Amino acid sequence: MESADILHLLRKKRLSFAEVDRRYGLNQKSSIHASRMAHEPGEQALADVLGIPAHRIWPSRYDPQTGERLKPQPAANNKPKRSLRHRQKIETCGQKSQGAAA
Secondary structure, rough: OHHHHHHHHHHHHHOOHHHHHHHHHHOHHHHHHHOOOOOOHHHHHHHHHOOHHHHHOOHHHEEOOOEEEOOOOOHHHHOOOOOOOOOOOOOOOOOOOOOOOO
């Protein structure tokens, strides 16, 4: 499941990643970190709040036979997922941002 899908499910429950962190006594941004990369405490908190087993949310982080968390995690699970937010072009006052075709 992608981070955006998890956020959508949280919003349906009127929650945020920050609220999950506070409820479970996690460090700031732990749950959002868990939605993108392997982070066991955050994974468990999100799974509990969403009512979905963690191995169903992140199948690549868990053994498909037993449902137990993989230790150590595959290297691919520890690479941050790229966000395209920083690449979006923003128009201000009717002017296109630099780099946009005129």
